[in-house]
Amino acid sequence: MEEKQNFQTSLDFNQNTFKPSTREEIVEIVKNCYKKNIPLEISGLQSKNKIGRNFQAEKTLDLSNYKGIIDYKPEELYIKVKAGTPISEIEEVLKKNNQQLAFEPNDFGYLFSGESNSGSIGGVVACNFAGSRRFKVGSVRDHLLGFQGVNGKGETIKSGGTVVKNVTGYDLCKILSGSFGTLTVLTEISIKVLPKPETSKTLIIKNSHVKKALDYLGQSLSSSTDPSGGVFYPDYFGKNFILNDLTHDGGLTGIRIEGPTNSVDQRIDRLSKELALINSEYSVLDNVQTEIFWNKTKNLEVFKNSKSNLIRIVVPISETLQVIQTLKKDDLNYFIDWGGSLIWMAFDHLNLKILSEIKEITKNHQGYYTLIKIEDDFKASADIFTIDPIKYKISEKIKKSFDPKRIFNPGKMYTGI
Amino acid sequence: MSSLQMPKVDSSILSKKDKIVSDIGRIINPKNVLSHPDELRPFETDGLTAYRQMPLVVVMPETVEEVSNILKYCNDNKVKVVPRGAGTGLSGGSLPLEDCVLMAMGKFNKILEIDYENRCVVTQPCVTNLAITHAVQDKGFYYAPDPSSQIACSIGGNVAENSGGVHSLKYGATTNNLLGIEVVLMDGTITKFGGKAMDSEGYDFLGLMTGSEGLLGVITEVTVKILKSPEIVKAALIGFPTIEDAGNCVAEIIAEGCIPAGMEIMDKALTKATNDYSKAGYPTDAEAMMIVEFDGTEHEVEAYIEKAKQIAEKNNSSSLKVSKSNEERLKFWAGRKAAFPACGVLAPDYMCMDGSIPRGKLAEVLKEITRLSKKYDLPVANAFHAGDGNLHPLIMFDANDKNSLKKCEEFGADILKYCVKVGGALTGEHGVGIEKRELMCEAFNDKDIQQQLTIKVALDPNSLLNPGKVYPILRKCAEEGRVHVHGGKTKFPDIPRF
Numbered sequence: 001m002e003e004k005q006n007f008q009t010s011l012d013f014n015q016n017t018f019k020p021s022t023r024e025e026i027v028e029i030v031k032n033c034y035k036k037n038i039p040l041e042i043s044g045l046q047s048k049n050k051i052g053r054n055f056q057a058e059k060t061l062d063l064s065n066y067k068g069i070i071d072y073k074p075e076e077l078y079i080k081v082k083a084g085t086p087i088s089e090i091e092e093v094l095k096k097n098n099q100q101l102a103f104e105p106n107d108f109g110y111l112f113s114g115e116s117n118s119g120s121i122g123g124v125v126a127c128n129f130a131g132s133r134r135f136k137v138g139s140v141r142d143h144l145l146g147f148q149g150v151n152g153k154g155e156t157i158k159s160g161g162t163v164v165k166n167v168t169g170y171d172l173c174k175i176l177s178g179s180f181g182t183l184t185v186l187t188e189i190s191i192k193v194l195p196k197p198e199t200s201k202t203l204i205i206k207n208s209h210v211k212k213a214l215d216y217l218g219q220s221l222s223s224s225t226d227p228s229g230g231v232f233y234p235d236y237f238g239k240n241f242i243l244n245d246l247t248h249d250g251g252l253t254g255i256r257i258e259g260p261t262n263s264v265d266q267r268i269d270r271l272s273k274e275l276a277l278i279n280s281e282y283s284v285l286d287n288v289q290t291e292i293f294w295n296k297t298k299n300l301e302v303f304k305n306s307k308s309n310l311i312r313i314v315v316p317i318s319e320t321l322q323v324i325q326t327l328k329k330d331d332l333n334y335f336i337d338w339g340g341s342l343i344w345m346a347f348d349h350l351n352l353k354i355l356s357e358i359k360e361i362t363k364n365h366q367g368y369y370t371l372i373k374i375e376d377d378f379k380a381s382a383d384i385f386t387i388d389p390i391k392y393k394i395s396e397k398i399k400k401s402f403d404p405k406r407i408f409n410p411g412k413m414y415t416g417i
Numbered sequence: 418m419s420s421l422q423m424p425k426v427d428s429s430i431l432s433k434k435d436k437i438v439s440d441i442g443r444i445i446n447p448k449n450v451l452s453h454p455d456e457l458r459p460f461e462t463d464g465l466t467a468y469r470q471m472p473l474v475v476v477m478p479e480t481v482e483e484v485s486n487i488l489k490y491c492n493d494n495k496v497k498v499v500p501r502g503a504g505t506g507l508s509g510g511s512l513p514l515e516d517c518v519l520m521a522m523g524k525f526n527k528i529l530e531i532d533y534e535n536r537c538v539v540t541q542p543c544v545t546n547l548a549i550t551h552a553v554q555d556k557g558f559y560y561a562p563d564p565s566s567q568i569a570c571s572i573g574g575n576v577a578e579n580s581g582g583v584h585s586l587k588y589g590a591t592t593n594n595l596l597g598i599e600v601v602l603m604d605g606t607i608t609k610f611g612g613k614a615m616d617s618e619g620y621d622f623l624g625l626m627t628g629s630e631g632l633l634g635v636i637t638e639v640t641v642k643i644l645k646s647p648e649i650v651k652a653a654l655i656g657f658p659t660i661e662d663a664g665n666c667v668a669e670i671i672a673e674g675c676i677p678a679g680m681e682i683m684d685k686a687l688t689k690a691t692n693d694y695s696k697a698g699y700p701t702d703a704e705a706m707m708i709v710e711f712d713g714t715e716h717e718v719e720a721y722i723e724k725a726k727q728i729a730e731k732n733n734s735s736s737l738k739v740s741k742s743n744e745e746r747l748k749f750w751a752g753r754k755a756a757f758p759a760c761g762v763l764a765p766d767y768m769c770m771d772g773s774i775p776r777g778k779l780a781e782v783l784k785e786i787t788r789l790s791k792k793y794d795l796p797v798a799n800a801f802h803a804g805d806g807n808l809h810p811l812i813m814f815d816a817n818d819k820n821s822l823k824k825c826e827e828f829g830a831d832i833l834k835y836c837v838k839v840g841g842a843l844t845g846e847h848g849v850g851i852e853k854r855e856l857m858c859e860a861f862n863d864k865d866i867q868q869q870l871t872i873k874v875a876l877d878p879n880s881l882l883n884p885g886k887v888y889p890i891l892r893k894c895a896e897e898g899r900v901h902v903h904g905g906k907t908k909f910p911d912i913p914r915f
Binding site: 098130139142155156157162165166170171173175179194196197198223224225226260266315318385386391393413 | 802857
């Protein structure tokens, strides 16, 4: 599939926002910007555009019109879509075939705008933020089977395909996942889909103490009951969950078990015994309540309309307690996902001093952080992502190999990249 | 050595052999620098034995600093370096070059840390895949990816090739089970990508390095995640009157929402050959035979086995047996795992291909292979990781007959091209190496390949690290060699291969 060199479209290059609906248009826009050194902001459905550093781009490449399902083969467990396709549309189609995106993409809409906006598939791949099933099924990058995209010179490139087993050439799917649109404009995405489990239930343990919660989570994840979600909400968030079978509104640990109905019941029962729980200490959420509970978790709904700054911290589970204890201040709210490895932490007040402390602490505990939501005037000076000098140098080289003139989202991740 | 073109030999490097040996002998213990032809011989090939080449010198570093200093020295002096793990790779990824320093990582053979709290193992790269499971199984854990050469292949090699295995449908390949690596770049830079925490920040270099076949860096440490062993594992052995029935059964099992731990199909030729060889009790009258395995808790496995049974019956299964014990389950697998030696009995030589196809195309592809088998007048037996669409045709031929070898190579290339044509891939788990290098343009166009080469140049500007592998040198789609086995003997005949 060679590029047509002189493809002509009716694109008006004087406009500030391009809204292409064909790949040929995207190619033409990028080629033009490459030639004239025009920086481009790559944009999808605006659900995560506030994550990342502030940067100046002369033009915006809005992919929201470049959408649609190209090919969906339920029995082959993949769906191939255009990058601007809304996640909600994909999930709707999969649901009809009793399938799902197993990595549970976060919906950042509640956090940023107070209402649902799960964004586009292109945005989800570009950010590589996975939901609660992460420790069991992997991240977004583990489900990306192949892509087609346009690099910084306007060349159409591809990697991977639609089959799960493919080791032909470098795995560019991985390097593009989480690259925040700084390497390539994704055009087509083939993503792995999986059957929805027959039953999902959640063991809810009443407890307010993070140390105890981490013990529960660690024990569950190392048991053969095979959980697919593990969270801890401290007391102040307990009241956010009003569910039929939830009998208290304090702190809670939630552990999700999925699979054939019989097996789920058996495993829930076994897990409650393994954790030595007495009846009054726990309750079990059925399918419907389980869906509500975990949707609220992946959608970060406890932070809905919150004015606080939000930081996403990932550390090995053994470090979580210490990180929380070291960072704990009065104005701090947090909850724990990924079975103990992911801490969503909200700070009412943040400044460079506190931030450099957080950076130091997460680094010392073998983890990393990403600033998800921060005050605008503070954004310009803060490090949104953590990186060390060696990786910065390598990142510069990789950036150059895809986007030699730095026209895609320049500076969105790091200065100079 | 066949006529496969390799990078131009730098005669100035050859003439400086003594100096290179003594220079590196000052960087590392001189005892770990091998230069006599007798010492070099064991390193002249890997699992792809059709190709052989003695390296200029073999170095066996013991620390990451030594790896870094050697690479830096080679980079400064424009000496090519070929990294090597256990040397079991089937695509020729660690085939030496005449003017290269072969970096044998064999001394990196220790498990460094077992961390049950974070459910991971930190290990040096030349520890074998199976040794990781052995180290944690007393606590009921295991490492999921299980390439069939797992008793011998190294975990570092697994990372370089992104190895899969029978269970990769449910548990993923190496890339999905890896948490971090320490790597040394060609300029000597030592860095870590990932660690014990899940995912990493910024560009996913861990993912890029995995499966890069030793072209981007030398791996010196690996952190893998370990899983709790399933409570029970059961398998069903199912015969089908036609390949189509077997193919439909696979598709339906997946569509029903049961993801088996492993799902294998063999055609009639291989079923008979393996049954004769291992007395596994296979239904030899069936046109296709399937082994489907489920793992998990008791109720879960029972529910899935029952569902699989119903689907098989609906698809005209001619026989069906469910394992009653672990011994019986292992017996089901014994024949399948003996696929290579069983073919060795049938013909003087065979080549194992490794293509990936959409599951639903199995019948179509096997029909095409049968047609090609008639066209080239060479027998073929087929093994298929049906769950994830990974096809391993074994083409039988006689290497003493030049025409037979040539026909076999053409046959193999035609199969892989057909895999790509139906929407599959050139290689599912063996890697490109030198074996499928010239077929890369079947899967990628110039721009795709150029983008990949640009990444290579960004990290290794002089193209000194494992050159001549993966990417075509002439950019013409010639048809080159395959896994070639003579007299039923692979390089390591005792390692299971499938």
